Amino acid sequence: MTAAVERIKSEIRRLPQDELDDLLRDIQSEYVLPAMDEDERSVEAAWDEEINHRAQEVMDGTVELISEEDFERHVDALFARHGMTRSQA
Numbered sequence: 001m002t003a004a005v006e007r008i009k010s011e012i013r014r015l016p017q018d019e020l021d022d023l024l025r026d027i028q029s030e031y032v033l034p035a036m037d038e039d040e041r042s043v044e045a046a047w048d049e050e051i052n053h054r055a056q057e058v059m060d061g062t063v064e065l066i067s068e069e070d071f072e073r074h075v076d077a078l079f080a081r082h083g084m085t086r087s088q089a
Contacts, residue, residue, distance in 0.1 A: 036044065055088065057063040079086055
């Protein structure tokens with residue numbers, strides 16, 4: 001990205017929430033994102049299918065859920081195996 005775009009992004013991040021909300025509404029009303037192409041639709045559909053599959057596994061009780069603390073320990077260990085901490089990611 002150009003320096004101008006990076007500067008604009010930096011300024012947007014410093015906006016108070018109400019001004020950010022107004023800006024996003026203005027942008028959303030003035031600009032339309034281009035339609036997804038076939039590849040993007042295919043990826044989106046695959047993710048939707050995966051999400052539904054995982055949700056069904058939880059509802060069926062066929063997966064073991066872990067606590068937030070266990071998850072945090074697992075992620076920290078994963079980073080440590082690669083010689084990193086999460087703050088470096």
